[in-house]
Amino acid sequence: MILEVTILNIKAGLSDEFEINFQKAKKIISSIKGYILHQLKKCIEKENKHILLVNWETIxxxxxxxxxxxxxxxxxxxxxxxxxxxxxxxAL
Incomplete structure (x- = not known):
């Protein structure tokens, strides 16, 4: 299993819009062969920072x-x- 790690630096003031778009985008990624699961976490210390973790079957x-x-x-x-x-x- 592969863990994809992405630190997302969202432009100031756009976090809410990003999260709305991510609700649409997660349907796309979850339909791809080899996708296992994902997590999107919002940083509590920095307003415009998120981390995206995606598990894939293979690289x-x-x-x-x-x-x-x-x-x-x-x-x-x-x-x-x-x-x-x-x-x-x-990818880890």
Whole structure:
């Protein structure tokens, strides 16, 4: 199993809108082959910071099965414009 870890730095004042869009986006990621589960946590110390944890069956499911799909383009359109700076994704 692979754990994808992403620290999300959301632009000031947009956390609520981000969380609304994430409700739509989670339906996309959960439909992808190899997806196991995810958690989105909001930082209690820094207002505009979140952490996203996603469990995948394999590294290929994470890097290819999701990121090389049209569904990933939908995910990006819903969420990526909230990040500043863009978040680094790490697989453990």
């Amino acid at each position: 290929e499911d994470h890097e290819i099965g999701f990121r090389k799909t049209g569904e990933y383009q939908e995910w990006k359109a819903l969420l990526h414009h909230f990040n500043d700076p863009f978040s680094a994704v790490k």
